[in-house]
Amino acid sequence: MFDEKAIGSLVDKVAKKKPRRVFLQYPEGLKLSIFDISEKLERLGAEVFISCDPCFGSCDMKDLEAKALGCDLLVHIGHTEMKLPRKTAVPAIYEDYRIDIDPTHLLDEHIQALGPCESICLVTTAQYISAIEPAKRFLEEHGKKVYVGQPSLAKHPGQILGCDHSAAEPFDNMVDCFLFLGTGRFHPLGLAAKVKKTVLVLDFETSVLENMNSERDMMVRIKTMQIEKAKEMKRFGVLVSTKPGQSHPGTAEKVKKRLKGKGKDARILVMDQITPEKILGMKIDALVNCSCPRLSEDFRQFKKPILDPEDVDRL
Ligand code: SF4
Numbered sequence: 001m002f003d004e005k006a007i008g009s010l011v012d013k014v015a016k017k018k019p020r021r022v023f024l025q026y027p028e029g030l031k032l033s034i035f036d037i038s039e040k041l042e043r044l045g046a047e048v049f050i051s052c053d054p055c056f057g058s059c060d061m062k063d064l065e066a067k068a069l070g071c072d073l074l075v076h077i078g079h080t081e082m083k084l085p086r087k088t089a090v091p092a093i094y095e096d097y098r099i100d101i102d103p104t105h106l107l108d109e110h111i112q113a114l115g116p117c118e119s120i121c122l123v124t125t126a127q128y129i130s131a132i133e134p135a136k137r138f139l140e141e142h143g144k145k146v147y148v149g150q151p152s153l154a155k156h157p158g159q160i161l162g163c164d165h166s167a168a169e170p171f172d173n174m175v176d177c178f179l180f181l182g183t184g185r186f187h188p189l190g191l192a193a194k195v196k197k198t199v200l201v202l203d204f205e206t207s208v209l210e211n212m213n214s215e216r217d218m219m220v221r222i223k224t225m226q227i228e229k230a231k232e233m234k235r236f237g238v239l240v241s242t243k244p245g246q247s248h249p250g251t252a253e254k255v256k257k258r259l260k261g262k263g264k265d266a267r268i269l270v271m272d273q274i275t276p277e278k279i280l281g282m283k284i285d286a287l288v289n290c291s292c293p294r295l296s297e298d299f300r301q302f303k304k305p306i307l308d309p310e311d312v313d314r315l
Contacts, residue, residue, distance in 0.1 A: 006095060006097070006098075007033075007036070007037055007040060009095060010037070010041075010075070010077065010093075010095040011040050011041065011044065013093050013095065014041055014044060014046070014073065014075060014093065015044050017073050017091065017093065019044075019046045019071075019072050019073035020046060020047070020072055021046065021047045021049065021069070021070055021071045021072055021073075022041055022046045022047070022048045022049065022071060022072075022073045022074075022075055023049050023051065023062060023065065023066035023069060023071040023073070023074045023075065023090070024037070024038055024041070024048055024049065024050050024051060024075050024077070025051045025055050025060075025061070025062055025074065025075070025076045025077065026051075026055060026076075026077040026078050027054075027055055027056065027077075027078040027079065027097075028054055028055075029078070029097075030077060030078050030097070034050060037077070038050055041075070046073075049066075049069055049071060051065075053272075053273070054273065055076075055078075055079075056292070056294070057079050057082070057161070057245065057292075058076055058079040058080060058081055058082045058084075058094065058245065059082060059084070059163070059243055059244065059245025059246045059292065060243040060244075060245065060246070061074065061076060061084065061088055061092060061243075061244050061245070062074070063088040063089040063090050063092065063244070064089050066089070066090050067089040067090050071090055072090060072091070073090060073091055073092070073093065074088060074090050074091070074092040074093075075092075075093055075095070076092055076093070076094045076095075077094075077095050077097070078095075078096065078097045079094065079096060079097075079126065080094060080096040080126040080129075080154070080155045080156065080159070081094045081155050082153050082154055082155060082161065082164070082245055083152065083153045084244045084245050085244065085245070085247070086244060088244075096126055096127075097126075097127060098126075098127060098128075098129065098130060099127050099128060100130045101128060101130070101131050101204055102131070102134045103131045103134060103135050103138075103181055103202060103204070104134050104135070104137075104138045106202055106204070106207055107135060107138050107139065107202065108138070109207070110202065110209040111142055113209050114139075114144070114177075114179075114200075114209075116176065116177075117144070117175075117176040117177040117179075117200075118143075118144060118145060118176055119144065119145040119146075119147070119174065119175045119176050120139060120144050120145070120146055120147070120175055120176065120177055120178070120179050121146075121147040121148070121149065121168050121171040121174075121175045121177075121178045121179070122135055122136060122139075122146060122147070122148050122158050122178075122179050122181065123149075123158055123159070123160045123167055123168050123178060123179070123180050123181070123187075123188075123191065124158055124159065124160070124180065124181040124182045125159065125160065125161075125182050125184075125187055126154070126155070126156065126159055127182065128181055128182045128183075128204065129156045129158065129159055131181045131182075131204075132148055132156075132157065132158040132181070135179075135181055136148060145175075147171045147174065147175060148167070149166070149167035149168055149170060149171060150166075150167060151164050151166050151167040152164060152166040153166070153245075154166075154167065160180075160187055160190075160191060161187075162186055162187060162190050162292065162293045162294050163245075163246075163292060163293050165190065165191050165194045165195075168191055168194075168195060169194055169195060172195045172196055172197055175197060176197065176198075177197055177198045177199070177200055178191060178195060178197060178198070178199045178200065179199075179200050179201075179202060180199060180200065180201045180202070181202050181204070182201075182202075182203075182204055183203060183204050183205045185215070186294060186297070188201045188212050189212060189215055189216070189219060190293060192212040192213075192215070192216040192219075193216065193219060193220075198211060198212070198213055199211075199212040199213075199216070200212070223311070226299065226305035226306065226307060226311075227305070227307065227311055227314050227315065229286070229305045230285075230286040230305040230307055230311075230315060231315050233264075233285035233286045233305070234264060234265055234285060235264070235265045235266075235267075235283055235284050235285045235286075236259050236264050236265065236266040236267070236284065236285070236286050236287065236288060237266075237267055237269045237279060237282065237284040237286075237287045237288070238252045238255050238256050238259070238266055238267065238268045238269065238287075238288045238290060239252075239269055239271075239274050239287055239288065239289050239290055239291055239295070240252045240268055240269065240270045240271075240290050240291060241270075241271065241272060241273075241274055241291035241292065242270060242271070242272050243272060243273075243291070243292075246291040246292045247291070248290045248291070249268075249290075251290045251309050252268045252290045253268070254309070255288050255290060255309050255312055256268055258312045258313070259288070259312060259315075262312075262315050264315070266288075267284075269282075269284075274289075274291055274292075274295055276298075276301050276302045276303070279302075284304065285304065286304050286305045286306075286307065287302060287304055287305070287306045287307070288306070288307045288308070288309060288311070288312060289306050289307070289308060289309075290309055293308070296308055
């Protein structure tokens with residue numbers, strides 16, 4: 001839950017802006033609290049327009065919609081700010097969602113298993129960013145060389161996004177392993193796909209230390225199968241999202257050109273939220289995803305191979 005402290009901090013930030021009309025965006029997990037939050041913002045004298053579209057990250061700023069509705073402030077809750085390719089059309093403020101966890105007791109439990117890793121790069125998601133410092137201290141006290149990288153799109157040192165592993169990738173040749181602190185498979189698996197070294201997960205829900213190598217191998221096999229299938233296919237849809245942090249039209253143009261060069265038919269397909277229903281009825285055999293990398297995980301829903309832009313060279 002978004003606690004009272006976070007709501008208080010948000011109200012203070014909004015009060016300083018003295019907005020007349022606020023556009024409010026939040027992730028699905030905060031839906032239950034959103035009326036309470038909007039009520040507190042309305043007490044500041046602002047009218048609040050509550051977005052009902054799903055929101056998965058600060059890549060998905062609805063600033064153009066906010067502007068069209070005459071809002072003078074966009075309030076984005078639940079995600080940290082990330083670098084976007086353009087300035088937002090209305091001023092935006094962010095209130096991220098943090099869970100403060102000191103992972104030292106868990107690291108203590110697993111310190112033997114970390115034995116072969118003398119140098120470690122620590123990564124996490126925005127939610128657990130406060131775990132980085134105590135983890136670094138603990139590991140250094142136990143003789144490890146610890147690296148925490150500065151991301152290029154994400155905000156905090158050590159933070160990775162599904163579309164930004166730059167806090168980790170430069171350390172691939174310097175460390176023995178990467179250690180992800182947090183929960184879920186999407187982020188550590190995405191990192192495992194980008195680096196050569198082992199990615200370990202210290203899972204805050206299960207308290208287990210896991211090695212992602214076998215899942216990485218499985219992912220590589222699935223990807224190879226999808227590329228093999230796509231080789232036989234003729235008609236490709238190149239997916240572009242209009243969400244500001246997911247929109248890569250230049251990449252889509254290059255992908256289309258490369259597909260054409262390989263004798264494929266290719267069309268650039270644009271939508272805000274990319275879902276299988278929106279392309280139903282279109283004559284498409286395979287897709288290339290130029291938006292959020294999370295989409296490529298959903299290939300079963302699309303019932304077609306979904307490639308990443310770099311896979312096109314393997315066709
Ligand atoms: S991984 Fe996807 S949802 Fe997350 S920030 Fe990147 S584009 Fe947005």
